[in-house]
Every structure is written in C-alpha cells, then in structure tokens.
Amino acid sequence: MIVMKFQLNLGKILKRAANYFGEKTIVSYESLERKEITYREFYSRVLALIGYLKALGVKRGSRVGVFAWNNLAHLILYFAVPCSEAVLHPVNLRYSKEQMLYTINHAEDEVLFVKKEFLPLVAEIKSELQRVRQILPLDAVFTNFASFAENFDQISEDLPAKLCYTTATTGTPKGVMYSHRDLYLQSMALCMTDTFGISEKDRILLMVPMFHVNSWGIPYAAAMVGATMVLPGENFKGQFLAKIIFEEKVSLAAGVPTVFQEILKAAQSENIDLGSLRTVLVGGAPLTREIIEGFARYGVEVRQVYGLTETAPFVASNYRKSTLVHLTEEEKKKQQLKIGLPAPGVEVRVVGKDGKDVPWDGKSIGELWLKGPWIAREYYNDEKHTREAFVDGWFRTFDLVKIDELGYIEFCDREKDVIKSGGEWISTVAVEKYLLSHPDVKEAAVVGLPHPLWQERPVAFVTLWEQARVSEEELLNYLRGKLLPYWIPDRILFLRELPHNSVGKVAKKLLREKYHDLLLKDTNEKGEV
Amino acid sequence: MIVMKFQLNLGKILKRAANYFGEKTIVSYESLERKEITYREFYSRVLALIGYLKALGVKRGSRVGVFAWNNLAHLILYFAVPCSEAVLHPVNLRYSKEQMLYTINHAEDEVLFVKKEFLPLVAEIKSELQRVRQILPLDAVFTNFASFAENFDQISEDLPAKLCYTTATTGTPKGVMYSHRDLYLQSMALCMTDTFGISEKDRILLMVPMFHVNSWGIPYAAAMVGATMVLPGENFKGQFLAKIIFEEKVSLAAGVPTVFQEILKAAQSENIDLGSLRTVLVGGAPLTREIIEGFARYGVEVRQVYGLTETAPFVASNYRKSTLVHLTEEEKKKQQLKIGLPAPGVEVRVVGKDGKDVPWDGKSIGELWLKGPWIAREYYNDEKHTREAFVDGWFRTFDLVKIDELGYIEFCDREKDVIKSGGEWISTVAVEKYLLSHPDVKEAAVVGLPHPLWQERPVAFVTLWEQARVSEEELLNYLRGKLLPYWIPDRILFLRELPHNSVGKVAKKLLREKYHDLLLKDTNEKGEV
Known part of the structure; x- marks a missing residue:
C-alpha cells in the first residue's frame, strides 16, 4: 500500500537506525557466545530477509510465526516481516503444545521460523497445522539473498505488523494485533524523558522474552533512537544477567520482579557491581520494597511500569513528580510502589460496581478501563472474548485500582483474584x-x-x-x-x-x-x- | 467531526495536563506584573473560552486571529481555538501594517482578539479587512462563560488547528497550516530525551514569540507532560530574561542567539546566576562559540536546534552521541556548532546542483530537502509558492548544508545569501x-x-x-x-x-x-x- 502522506511505520524506524546510528551496535548472546553487529549490518540483514520472504511468497497480510528466544535472528524478524507488509507472530515458548498449536492455527501462520530445539515439537504437531506451508530453521533468517528495499518505509501506518497472544491464568489464548502506527507511537512514548527515557546513550538489556507483547516495545524504541541493545539469548537466569549487566555496561533493564530479585541475589553473593545501570523498569507483577532498596545500594533508580498484551503494552510508569519533592523518604517509597502515571495518550477510567467512575481520591477502588493510541479495540478474530473485554471503545483490564489526587494509579488486585x-x-x-x-x-x-x-x-x-x-x-x-x-x-x-x-x-x-x-x-x- | 479511533489532537493534550498535572502552574508576566495559575484553572479557562467562541459563531474551520505577545490570554487561545475545531492564526506583530493586512485577509480571519496597544492599528486597516466580523480586546479571552466540554478531545487528528505565516527576508508572507496530528506528534518528539527532553520537572521560559511557528512547539509539549511554563509577556530584553531565569528557577529556555548573548551580558554585568538552567536551545540563526562558552561558566548545556515555519518547526537538534565521547574538547565544540541530527520521523535529502543526492561525507554541500510527520506539504492556498518550494512531497529549505558520516547536519548558508x-x-x-x-x-x-x-x-x-x-x-x-x-x-x-x-x-x-x-x-x- 503505497501512500504519499507521511506514514508512521516500522520501516521509518529501521531506516533511521541505519542512517543516523549505523555505527552503533547490537550485542547478541547465543548459547553464551557473544556476537556484535552494527545497525548498518543489521539493516542489510533485514533487507536481505525481506527479499527472501518475498521469494518465499510472503505477501501483504501473510502471517509468519517464529519460535525463538531473545536473539539476533528474532530481532531481524521483528523488522523484516512487518517491513514486508506481513505480520509477525512470535509463538510463546512457554505455552503448552496445545496452546502453541491453537495460536499458530488461529493466527493462520503460513511460514514458521523455528529454533533448532523446537523442531521436534513442531514435527509432532505438523499434521495439525492448517495453513503452514513452510517450516524453516531459525538460521534461515541469515540466508544471503538479494536485498529488497522497495518502499519498505512507505507502508500504510494502519497495516497490521505484529500479532501476540495472551492467556489469563488459564484459558484459551486471545490474539492482539498491533498496527505499524501502534508500535511507532509507542516507541516515541518510550523515549520520552518521563517514561522510559530511552536514549541513544542507553545500553539496554532485553530481559523481557521477545514473544511477550513486543518485548514491552523496547526493541522498536531502541532502534528509533539508536540505543545499543544487548540480547541475552535463552539465558534469563539472575547470575548470567547480573554478569552481563556488569560486562556490557548496561544502563537500562526491564523485567518482572522475580528476575530482578535473582539479579540482586546474584550480584550480592558474587560481588558484582550493578552501578552501570541508571534505571530498572519493573513490571508484570507488583514491585517490592526489597527491589527498590536493593538497587538503591548501587544508586540505581527503580521505576514501576504497567501494561498488558492488549495495551502493546505501555500503560503507565512511575516517575516522581516535582510536586512530590517534599515527601519523606518513607512516603517516597510508598509512592514508588504505585503503578504511576498514564503514558501520554493513554486515557483512564476507574469504574465502580455500579458502572460509574469512582472518585480519584486515593481510596475508592474500581476496575481500570483504558483507551489510547496503541491500545487494542478488539481481540483478533475472537468475537466472544472481544464482547467480554471491550466496552464502548474501552478495554477492561479486570484489574482493580485506585487513583490518588495527583493521578497516580495504585494496583489493588486482579478482579478475579480478590x-x-x-x-x-x-x-x-x-x-x-x-x-x-x-x-x-x-x-x-x-x-x-x-x-x-x-x-x-x-x-x-x-x-x-x-x-x-x-x-x-x-x-x-x-x-x-x-x-x-x-x-x-x-x-x-x-x-x-x-x-x-x-x-x-x-x-x-x-x-x-x-x-x-x-x-x-x-x-x-x-x-x- | 466525532470519530471512534484514537485521534491525536490538542484536546487530548489539554485534558492530560488537567487530569495529571492539575496542581502544576503557568506563570505569566503582564507589563511586569506576575500572575500564576494552575493547569486545572487553565483548563477551566479554555473550556469557558470554547463556550464563548461557540456563542460568537466560531465553527469548524473558522479562522480566529490574535494580536498578542507571550501571555496567558494567548496561551488560552492556543488551546481553545483548535479545541473548538477552528484555526488559530497568531498575527506576526513584527510585520508591517501591509503584511498584517495581507495575512489576515489571506487567512480569512473572522474574529480577531487584539491586545490593547494594537487596537489603533487594527482600526486603521479595519475597512480593508475582508472577512473579519468581530474585533475583540484580548481580555475578552477571560470572559466568564458556560464552559463547553463536549467532545473537544474527539476532534479528528487531520483537522487544521493553527496557521502561521513566514516571509523570506522580504516578500509576500506565505501561510503554513498545521493539523492537530502535526502538533501532537511534534509534542511527543520534543519530550524525547535526545531532543529537547521536555519533562514534568522542567520550568520553561517561553522566549520565542508565540506568533512564531507555534513558539517552536514548546507550549503544547510542555502541557503534554505538565512542565511549568513561564511567559515573559512583551518583555524580551536580556536583562529582564536573565532576572526571570534566576527568580523562576528556569531549567530550559529556547531562543535566537542574539537574545542569549544579551542574557549572558546582563547576567555577567549584574552578577545574576543562570545555574538553574539545565539546557538552552539555540536556533533561528547559527550558534556561536561565545554562547557555548558563556553558558558553560554556569554548567549549562547548549543545544543547537534547527527549524522553519514550514516544518512546525522541529527539524534537528544537536546532542552528543555516545560514539563521540573520545573527541577532544575542541572537537566537541566544533561538533556542537552543527545543526545536529534530524528529529525522529524527519527525513532528509541533501541535493546537489545536478538534482542528485550528495554524499554524506562532511564535505559535499547541497540543498536541504525535508519530509516528516509534521512537515508541510504545501503553502496554504498559495499555488505559486507551493510550486517553488515543494517537489515530489519534499520541502526545499533553500538552505545549503553538508552532512557528516555520523549524520550530523552542518549549516553552510542560505542558498540566496551565498x-x-x-x-x-x-x-x-x-x-x-x-x-x-x-x-x-x-x-x-x-x-x-x-x-x-x-x-x-x-x-x-x-x-x-x-x-x-x-x-x-x-x-x-x-x-x-x-x-x-x-x-x-x-x-x-x-x-x-x-x-x-x-x-x-x-x-x-x-x-x-x-x-x-x-x-x-x-x-x-x-x-x-
């Protein structure tokens, strides 16, 4: 879809990374072996893969599935598939075989790139795959092929780019489709000083699995501003990550509380300095005081962040407003344990049992409803779940929260866990x-x-x-x-x-x-x- | 125009400022008298003015002109007029009477808000105003009126919001129309760490006249993140501004080199501490070493920025890439005198006399052509000038530049001044x-x-x-x-x-x-x- 008006698409992000940050690098660990390539080389790899995908018959709207952890091949697919006007579906490697099968069929994947160790699993389910016509080893991403650069940055911003699945604690996976525009706008938001503040100077450890909701949007934001990315491969253990933080001079890391707890334990027991970090972003589960205090010992700021698969995922982050400067240390910590303020563009309702908005008084509890530039308006091809969770253009999180007078959201509970x-x-x-x-x-x-x-x-x-x-x-x-x-x-x-x-x-x-x-x-x- | 899809409009920015930063303030000097109001009060004022504008018959697409310096009334109009689905046209107060008349007629202004001292001038040209049906004193902005809050944040992002005029050194003014989307996206870009880095913590002195190309986009960006704005009224003298920087603890100021030179002179001769500043943004004319060194004495970072009326105006800003850390102090200063790197989304060509792109080698000179999310694709209602300056979707700046291997643009000359x-x-x-x-x-x-x-x-x-x-x-x-x-x-x-x-x-x-x-x-x- 070639259009004249300026389109907010992932091709624009890719081109910017190559043009202005071509000398910057991406570091990737594969089975503990370290590789480093420049954004310029990365760009060539992406264009070659676009050429290869075209040769494979991947067309506008085609779905391409991938079985991979956080490595370079996966990152190349993150750009090459959407820049081919196709849709990337990163298969959740922690799903059961049945859930994987369901999502691949539901997504209508035509081509699968599969990391070696998952090939046997894919062979087992092969006969039940409805639309898959090609199963390739992940390394096929590096096939040398004539690069295809035609209009990859002119793609309509409304074209779908990525498809991720979410499950509640149990239940059928539900798909969420993200457009180029969704991911572009979220990238801008993540680089704002008051959110993640991602900058060219950052060296970012990508600890969130890349099959989880766009790895929190960080890979696209990092490329937009030319930040260095460090990919840990399949290694998500605290000891390895603590070591990498030190060796790669990581400045920014994002992940769930458990991982950070493990990093802190490992750093303490092995005497590893985590002081290269400027900020850690903790999300996916409530932040604890132990994490705040643990990182404070290294002079590292901790920001709680909040999001869901349906929200691409950036909803809120907790930074301290200048008006809170007078708080005591204890009050500051209490404030820090809240989810934070909504991202620019994200709109919030807190809905009580009577369907009316509860007051923002720091006391009244209600369900968090969301709307925003990159927030889903439906589940992909799933009317039943869409009807349950989307109301009048709002997405119901089923999370119970309260909001204080200054606009800080505080997580109280999952509605169903209360x-x-x-x-x-x-x-x-x-x-x-x-x-x-x-x-x-x-x-x-x-x-x-x-x-x-x-x-x-x-x-x-x-x-x-x-x-x-x-x-x-x-x-x-x-x-x-x-x-x-x-x-x-x-x-x-x-x-x-x-x-x-x-x-x-x-x-x-x-x-x-x-x-x-x-x-x-x-x-x-x-x-x- | 009510639409369901999330629209990037100025109403969204206004609402965010009120919801999350309602306690933050705007400071305005009027004839040296200091006023301070909260964003919450500001929001009420804007809604009341929308009500009043509706009563005056202002409709979707109506043009509203304003004669004002950098004061609160002007800032209220900055939001209220676009949030009424109308278009604000800030009249350039430094234009000749003939140029003002031309722009008011060309813009088809229907209503004018006029600061007292300009009423005699408006009276002089009144008989020649073709579409103006109402001339109101600027203070009418504060009329108490039933507030109108209906769907002001649901406006289509493609609706025009602002109209500014530009002249070359001489010649007929040319109009540039900005949509809600243009201004929203530029606001996000200005808050990114690597550009202006505008944050909630900033106290921003608005030194760029508000009739100049959206005051560099700063008022909208500041409201988006709840930064404090300090409006100097009609006072643009170095001595006054230096004093205000000190008294209001200003952290960020943007303006032309001459003004910063005057501020430095005044600070030095009157022993005023400028150390509250974190960054000054210098644009409109080439930055000098004297300014860099002058502010270095206070520990203040200087960033050159570049833009034009046709570009809304944010094109480029100069921040030091991490890969330049090895430069000598002298080399760093040299690098700092360049225009910098293009804003995210802004695309650049450097076109030689043969119409082909010159290499990015730090030596080859060519004309700077631009494209981007908020960059104009035409002059408003002006085919002749549009034909001259817009080619294949690119805007020709007529500025001669070179680009080095790292992507930094260096200004060489105005094509016509060479x-x-x-x-x-x-x-x-x-x-x-x-x-x-x-x-x-x-x-x-x-x-x-x-x-x-x-x-x-x-x-x-x-x-x-x-x-x-x-x-x-x-x-x-x-x-x-x-x-x-x-x-x-x-x-x-x-x-x-x-x-x-x-x-x-x-x-x-x-x-x-x-x-x-x-x-x-x-x-x-x-x-x-």
Missing part, C-alpha cells in the same frame, strides 16, 4: 507484599479458598530461598501487626515451587483447584464450625 | 561566525556586493557592544589567518543597528540594495581596474 471473606474484601496483593518482605520468602501467592463460616479465607503458598528454614508459625507471627487481623492467612503452605502459567505468573486457579478442600478439611478435623 | 566570487563560493555564515568571535562585535551580517572584477565580493556590516572601539583595520587583521584570503571582506562597515525583518533575522536584501554600488564606487575612487 478474596471476599465474610463480606469484606481482602487484597491478595497486599498480603503477598508483606510475605515477600520476609527475607526467607522467595515467592508468595495468596488465594481465597472456600471456608464453611467465612465463605472464603486467604491461604498463602510460598517458596523459600535455599537454606531458609522459617516455620509457618514464625511467618504468621511476622504478618501479625502488619496486616488487619482478618487479612492474616488461615494457613501458609510451603511448596518446592509454585505453578506458573506461560507468562510466568502464578497459576492461582490451579492452586485453588488443588487445595479446594483444605479449609473445609481443616475445620472438620479440628472440629470447629 | 556569495560567488570569481567562481568560488564564500560562506557568509563562516565569515559572520569569526566576526562574532571578536569580543567587541555584537552583530554581524555579510553580504555579496557587485564587484567589477570578481562579480561579487563580501562586505561585512557590524554593530558593536557599547563602549567598544575597534577599527575596521583591526577587525580585518583579526580575520586574517582565520579565513581563506579571498573570504576576507573587502570592507567592514559599522552601523548603529542592522536592519531586521519581522522574525528578527538580518534583512540582507535591504543591505544589498542600499549598498549596491559600494564596491563599484570604491574601486572607481581608488582607480583600480
């Missing part, structure tokens, strides 16, 4: 937060289980750090005084590991199912009603 | 730069005057700082050794002041006309050739 005990709400997030503040606790998940008297009561499931030996009673004591009495869990169970879903969140539904009768039995055994 | 002497080009900019580096020289303009032997030879016109007493011969000696011998002007004339056009640039055409025979006479008198 516990209602004897008519009172209990925030599982708050209980988890205090559990995580105990030095022995590694992970914590609180769920509501059926209770004969109180309908539901909270039960906590925790994993401990190695060699930690805290008892249930000690942990319960630790919580007493910190929480409202009725928020104290009835039981704390120690597990070797928590069940996780494909995006690394605790699968609370599984816990609820498995331990459904726990409190019913308990009370029976103890003879209490 | 001197061709005996077949060789002489850069007037380079000669002016060296003249300005002399401590006694305040302003310098070099033009080519007809010469019997060399077709054209350079002649310099300078103004000196008070009490400076340098002679023509001393100045010529100062230049010798610094410039190629044939670049040394044939004469240096001292003027009490240089003629300026309406945007503050030296009216070289006037100098060329007035002194047309200077070298012809000179040589005759001296009996040479």
Whole structure:
C-alpha cells in the first residue's frame, strides 16, 4: 500500500537506525557466545530477509510465526516481516503444545521460523497445522539473498505488523494485533524523558522474552533512537544477567520482579557491581520494597511500569513528580510502589460496581478501563472474548485500582483474584507484599479458598530461598501487626515451587483447584464450625 | 467531526495536563506584573473560552486571529481555538501594517482578539479587512462563560488547528497550516530525551514569540507532560530574561542567539546566576562559540536546534552521541556548532546542483530537502509558492548544508545569501561566525556586493557592544589567518543597528540594495581596474 502522506511505520524506524546510528551496535548472546553487529549490518540483514520472504511468497497480510528466544535472528524478524507488509507472530515458548498449536492455527501462520530445539515439537504437531506451508530453521533468517528495499518505509501506518497472544491464568489464548502506527507511537512514548527515557546513550538489556507483547516495545524504541541493545539469548537466569549487566555496561533493564530479585541475589553473593545501570523498569507483577532498596545500594533508580498484551503494552510508569519533592523518604517509597502515571495518550477510567467512575481520591477502588493510541479495540478474530473485554471503545483490564489526587494509579488486585471473606474484601496483593518482605520468602501467592463460616479465607503458598528454614508459625507471627487481623492467612503452605502459567505468573486457579478442600478439611478435623 | 479511533489532537493534550498535572502552574508576566495559575484553572479557562467562541459563531474551520505577545490570554487561545475545531492564526506583530493586512485577509480571519496597544492599528486597516466580523480586546479571552466540554478531545487528528505565516527576508508572507496530528506528534518528539527532553520537572521560559511557528512547539509539549511554563509577556530584553531565569528557577529556555548573548551580558554585568538552567536551545540563526562558552561558566548545556515555519518547526537538534565521547574538547565544540541530527520521523535529502543526492561525507554541500510527520506539504492556498518550494512531497529549505558520516547536519548558508566570487563560493555564515568571535562585535551580517572584477565580493556590516572601539583595520587583521584570503571582506562597515525583518533575522536584501554600488564606487575612487 503505497501512500504519499507521511506514514508512521516500522520501516521509518529501521531506516533511521541505519542512517543516523549505523555505527552503533547490537550485542547478541547465543548459547553464551557473544556476537556484535552494527545497525548498518543489521539493516542489510533485514533487507536481505525481506527479499527472501518475498521469494518465499510472503505477501501483504501473510502471517509468519517464529519460535525463538531473545536473539539476533528474532530481532531481524521483528523488522523484516512487518517491513514486508506481513505480520509477525512470535509463538510463546512457554505455552503448552496445545496452546502453541491453537495460536499458530488461529493466527493462520503460513511460514514458521523455528529454533533448532523446537523442531521436534513442531514435527509432532505438523499434521495439525492448517495453513503452514513452510517450516524453516531459525538460521534461515541469515540466508544471503538479494536485498529488497522497495518502499519498505512507505507502508500504510494502519497495516497490521505484529500479532501476540495472551492467556489469563488459564484459558484459551486471545490474539492482539498491533498496527505499524501502534508500535511507532509507542516507541516515541518510550523515549520520552518521563517514561522510559530511552536514549541513544542507553545500553539496554532485553530481559523481557521477545514473544511477550513486543518485548514491552523496547526493541522498536531502541532502534528509533539508536540505543545499543544487548540480547541475552535463552539465558534469563539472575547470575548470567547480573554478569552481563556488569560486562556490557548496561544502563537500562526491564523485567518482572522475580528476575530482578535473582539479579540482586546474584550480584550480592558474587560481588558484582550493578552501578552501570541508571534505571530498572519493573513490571508484570507488583514491585517490592526489597527491589527498590536493593538497587538503591548501587544508586540505581527503580521505576514501576504497567501494561498488558492488549495495551502493546505501555500503560503507565512511575516517575516522581516535582510536586512530590517534599515527601519523606518513607512516603517516597510508598509512592514508588504505585503503578504511576498514564503514558501520554493513554486515557483512564476507574469504574465502580455500579458502572460509574469512582472518585480519584486515593481510596475508592474500581476496575481500570483504558483507551489510547496503541491500545487494542478488539481481540483478533475472537468475537466472544472481544464482547467480554471491550466496552464502548474501552478495554477492561479486570484489574482493580485506585487513583490518588495527583493521578497516580495504585494496583489493588486482579478482579478475579480478590478474596471476599465474610463480606469484606481482602487484597491478595497486599498480603503477598508483606510475605515477600520476609527475607526467607522467595515467592508468595495468596488465594481465597472456600471456608464453611467465612465463605472464603486467604491461604498463602510460598517458596523459600535455599537454606531458609522459617516455620509457618514464625511467618504468621511476622504478618501479625502488619496486616488487619482478618487479612492474616488461615494457613501458609510451603511448596518446592509454585505453578506458573506461560507468562510466568502464578497459576492461582490451579492452586485453588488443588487445595479446594483444605479449609473445609481443616475445620472438620479440628472440629470447629 | 466525532470519530471512534484514537485521534491525536490538542484536546487530548489539554485534558492530560488537567487530569495529571492539575496542581502544576503557568506563570505569566503582564507589563511586569506576575500572575500564576494552575493547569486545572487553565483548563477551566479554555473550556469557558470554547463556550464563548461557540456563542460568537466560531465553527469548524473558522479562522480566529490574535494580536498578542507571550501571555496567558494567548496561551488560552492556543488551546481553545483548535479545541473548538477552528484555526488559530497568531498575527506576526513584527510585520508591517501591509503584511498584517495581507495575512489576515489571506487567512480569512473572522474574529480577531487584539491586545490593547494594537487596537489603533487594527482600526486603521479595519475597512480593508475582508472577512473579519468581530474585533475583540484580548481580555475578552477571560470572559466568564458556560464552559463547553463536549467532545473537544474527539476532534479528528487531520483537522487544521493553527496557521502561521513566514516571509523570506522580504516578500509576500506565505501561510503554513498545521493539523492537530502535526502538533501532537511534534509534542511527543520534543519530550524525547535526545531532543529537547521536555519533562514534568522542567520550568520553561517561553522566549520565542508565540506568533512564531507555534513558539517552536514548546507550549503544547510542555502541557503534554505538565512542565511549568513561564511567559515573559512583551518583555524580551536580556536583562529582564536573565532576572526571570534566576527568580523562576528556569531549567530550559529556547531562543535566537542574539537574545542569549544579551542574557549572558546582563547576567555577567549584574552578577545574576543562570545555574538553574539545565539546557538552552539555540536556533533561528547559527550558534556561536561565545554562547557555548558563556553558558558553560554556569554548567549549562547548549543545544543547537534547527527549524522553519514550514516544518512546525522541529527539524534537528544537536546532542552528543555516545560514539563521540573520545573527541577532544575542541572537537566537541566544533561538533556542537552543527545543526545536529534530524528529529525522529524527519527525513532528509541533501541535493546537489545536478538534482542528485550528495554524499554524506562532511564535505559535499547541497540543498536541504525535508519530509516528516509534521512537515508541510504545501503553502496554504498559495499555488505559486507551493510550486517553488515543494517537489515530489519534499520541502526545499533553500538552505545549503553538508552532512557528516555520523549524520550530523552542518549549516553552510542560505542558498540566496551565498556569495560567488570569481567562481568560488564564500560562506557568509563562516565569515559572520569569526566576526562574532571578536569580543567587541555584537552583530554581524555579510553580504555579496557587485564587484567589477570578481562579480561579487563580501562586505561585512557590524554593530558593536557599547563602549567598544575597534577599527575596521583591526577587525580585518583579526580575520586574517582565520579565513581563506579571498573570504576576507573587502570592507567592514559599522552601523548603529542592522536592519531586521519581522522574525528578527538580518534583512540582507535591504543591505544589498542600499549598498549596491559600494564596491563599484570604491574601486572607481581608488582607480583600480
């Protein structure tokens, strides 16, 4: 689709990276081997791959699937497929075989690029793949081919570019389609000083798996301003990442709290300096005080960020307004634990049970509804789920939040995880937060289980750090005084590991199912009603 | 025009300022009296004015003219008129009466808001105003009226929002129309770390007259992120501005070199600390070493910026890439004197005389052509000028530049100001730069005057700082050794002041006309050739 008006597309980002930052580099670790290429070389690789894709019969609107971790080949596909007017579908490698099969068929992928170790899996499901006509090893991305540069930067901004899937804790994956314009505008937003502040000077460690919602949009933003990218390959362990941060002089890293906790542990035990970082962006689950304090030791700023697959994902980030300069250190930390202020362009409603907006008073809780330049207006080809989650052009997050007078959003709970005990709400997030503040606790998940008297009561499931030996009673004591009495869990169970879903969140539904009768039995055994 | 898709319009910026930065303020000086209002109050004022405009019969596409300096009333109009689906036309107060009349009629203004002191002038031209049906004092902006908030943030992004005029050094003003989308996207770009880096924490002194090309886009960018704005009213004198920078703790200021020179002089002579500034943005004319060094004394970063009315105006800004960290201090300064790197989205060609792109080698000179999200594709309602300056979707700047291997653009000359002497080009900019580096020289303009032997030879016109007493011969000696011998002007004339056009640039055409025979006479008198 060739148009005269200036189009906000990914080809423009690619060309800018090559023209103005051709000497800057991208570092990629593959099975621990380090490779480094310039943006100029990267550009040539992308154009060659566009040529190859055309030769493979990839056309406007074709879907191309990829099985890959955070490596150079994946990054080349991130640009080459959309710049061929086709759509890239990064398959979530943490999905079950059935979920992968479902998404590949639902996306109508025609070509698959598959990292070697996933070829057997793909062979297993091959007979059920409905539209796939070509399965190529991931290295085919590097095929030397006549480069195709015709109008790749003139693509209509409204053309779809990427397709990602999301699951709730369980359930059928739902697809979200992003246009070139969505991703271009999000890139601009991520480079603004008050958001991620991505700059040419940054060396960014790409810790968010690239099959997760555009790797938070960071690869496109980084290319737009010529920042250096560091790709860890398949290595997401804290020890490796801490080492890389030091060796590559990483200035910016984004990821989920668990990964940062592991990085801090590794840095401490191996005496690794994390001081090259200017900022860490923590999202996907609530930020903890331990992370703030852990990074403070290296003089590193921590910003909480918030987003979802449906939101491309940038919704909000927490930076301290100048009007908060008078807060005490303790108040500042409290403020820092909020989600933050919405990104420029993102609009927010907080909707109460009566369907009306609740006041922004820092107290009233409601469901977060969103609208914005890059926020989805539907699930891809999925009327049923679209009807559930999109209302009058708004996307319902099903997250419960409150907003204070200054506009800061505070996460309270997932609507479906909230516990209602004897008519009172209990925030599982708050209980988890205090559990995580105990030095022995590694992970914590609180769920509501059926209770004969109180309908539901909270039960906590925790994993401990190695060699930690805290008892249930000690942990319960630790919580007493910190929480409202009725928020104290009835039981704390120690597990070797928590069940996780494909995006690394605790699968609370599984816990609820498995331990459904726990409190019913308990009370029976103890003879209490 | 009500649409469902997310529209990038100024209403969105206004609403964000009120929702998330309602407690932040705007400071406005009016005849030296200081006023301060919050963004929340500002928002109410804008909505009330929208109501009033509707009552006045202002409709979608109506043009509203304004005669005002940088004050609160003007800022309210900046938002209220576009948010009424109408178009704001800020009349250039430095235009001649004839030029004002021409632009008001060409813009088809229906309503004029006029600052008191311009009412007599408007009365003079009233009988010739073709479409104006209402002339209101500027204070009518503050009329208390029922606020109108209906869908002001749902306006189509392609709707025109602002209309500014530009003149070359002389000639008929040409109009440039900006859409909501143009101004929204430029605002995002100005908040990116690597450009102006405008942030909530900034306190911005709005030194660029608001009738000049959207005041460089700064008011919209500032509102988008909730930065504090400081409006100096009609006071653009160095002494006042230096004082304001200190008193208002200004962190960011943008303007032309002359104004910054005056600020530095005043700060020095009155011992005013400019250290609250983080960055000054210098544009409109080439940056000088004196400004860089002057601000370095206060620890303030200087960034050259470049733009034109046709470009809304943000084209390029000069920030130091991390790959330049190894440069010597002297090399860094040299690099800093370049225009810089194009803004994200802005595309560049450098076109040689043969119509082909010249290499980006830091040596080859060509004309700068531009394209971009907010760059004009035509002059408003002016086919003749459009044909001259717009080619295949590119805007021809008529500025001669070179680009180095790293993508930095270096300004060489205005195409029409270039001197061709005996077949060789002489850069007037380079000669002016060296003249300005002399401590006694305040302003310098070099033009080519007809010469019997060399077709054209350079002649310099300078103004000196008070009490400076340098002679023509001393100045010529100062230049010798610094410039190629044939670049040394044939004469240096001292003027009490240089003629300026309406945007503050030296009216070289006037100098060329007035002194047309200077070298012809000179040589005759001296009996040479």
